[in-house]
Amino acid sequence: MRLLQALSKFAASKSLIRNVRAAFSQTPLTSDTYKVERGNYGEIASEDISIFKDIVGCSHVVTDPSDLEGNNIDWLKTVRGQSKLMVKPKSTKEVSEILKHCNERNLAVCPQGGNTGLVGGSVPVFDEVILSTQRMNKIISIDPISGVLVCQAGCILETANKDLAGHGLIAPLDLGAKGSCHLGGNISTNAGGLRLLRYGSLRGTVLGVEAVLSDGAVLDCLSTLRKDNTGYDLKQLMIGSEGTLGVVTALSILCPQKPASVNVAFLGVESFEKVLKIQQCARKDLGEILSAVEFMDSECMRNVTHHLNMTNPIADCPFYILIETSGSNASHDEEKLGRFLEEVMDAGIADDGTLATDYTKMEAIWGLRERMAEAMLHDGYNFKYDFSLPTDKMYDLVRASREHLKGICKSVVGYGHLGDGNLHLNITCEKYSRDIHSAVEPFVYEWTSRHKGSVSAEHGLGFKKRQYMAYTKSKEEIMMMKKIKQLFDPKGILNPYKMLPDNF
Missing domain, CATH: 3.30.70.2190 (Alpha-Beta Plaits)
Known part of the structure; x- marks a missing residue:
């Protein structure tokens, strides 16, 4: 029986590798599709690779192009980067040393967790160093009295939930990608999920965050207190910043009792x-x-x-x-x-x-x-959006999109979190087309803006939505965000080409 199970897992693994490689070869480079120009960053040299190997160990530095295929392409198979190097640290200290070196060498970095994002935020655009948190998967503590979980950023949501269950607790969020998404990635994108109606957003349930800044400095805001009114709440800047201000390495989160x-x-x-x-x-x-x-x-x-x-x-x-x-x-x-x-x-x-x-x-x-979301991938190329809208207007956008795209697209569907006004709009066509893309965008963003909605409810902005931020945020807000980015990351090495728009 064990041999059969092992053979079955091996066959599934081989099938997954084949599927990733097929998608990788068919997906055009992000830089070509979106006409992006590479920033003025350093290029990786053999000396850099040697230094990274000294920091994390030889077996945790990946340079084989075939081994990097899955990390260079997003879950939707719609954007693809060109990274030649992935580094897999085990500790905050190792992350600090990696970022200190990257900052000195002006090497761009793409933080990556479970790579389950839907807006291209977790994959490189060019040759950024992929900094993977997959080895940072330690549960540091679970306090059954206060209900506080402290863990490293690479803890998988479903795995953490299993550990919490032993203490009569559950994580305050639940996602379709729970079997592979990392809690650090959830924090960095301010993921909402299926039970936000009951437990609220991560901005309210995350009690503390530890993050490494672009120069290697460690920002330790890993409090487990529910109330702390001393000064600015710096952890909130890391929640939802999509790795552009710092790399989240650990977190503390308030977990409710598991319902009977x-x-x-x-x-x-x-x-x-x-x-x-x-x-x-x-x-x-x-x-x-x-x-x-x-x-x-x-x-x-x-x-x-x-x-x-x-x-x-x-x-x-x-x-x-x-x-x-x-x-x-x-x-x-x-x-x-x-x-x-x-x-x-x-x-x-x-x-x-x-x-x-x-x-x-x-x-x-x-x-x-x-x-x-998985089913829609089988229906063709996906244009996938998550909007916040007044609840009574949610499905109006689906109807308007169907009318606008009649005869152009294969299907336009709507589903989502009715309890918090979060619509998932999915538009499919046989294959990617610039003409279809131009018909879809900015139409869906303009419609959402006219009806006082948000262009991103829970997926973040990543790469795909960054130029549309102004449909939700004012010019003053965007300029302030850019000033904060400049303060935290003067060289702009952390997750470049993501979240913040170019045209401001």
């Missing part, structure tokens, strides 16, 4: 207006146990069932809404959600629905939502 009871309702409705009505009813009737409200349209369901062979547990409907509750009393919570489901069905707000109280069924329903 979790239940899921999955409903089908005929219009987005009824989706909004159900959310309103859920807030009123489920109140303190409501932990997630997600929605998807029929095109999303078609993609996930067709491309991933998943099963829709209810009748086909124009829209679907997933509602999760979590609490401390199983019978109370199940009864409350069951009564809510009956009421919205009897009132004709929902056309069909099902209630899941066992783990297997809940996982299957959540899988429909969590694997949506």
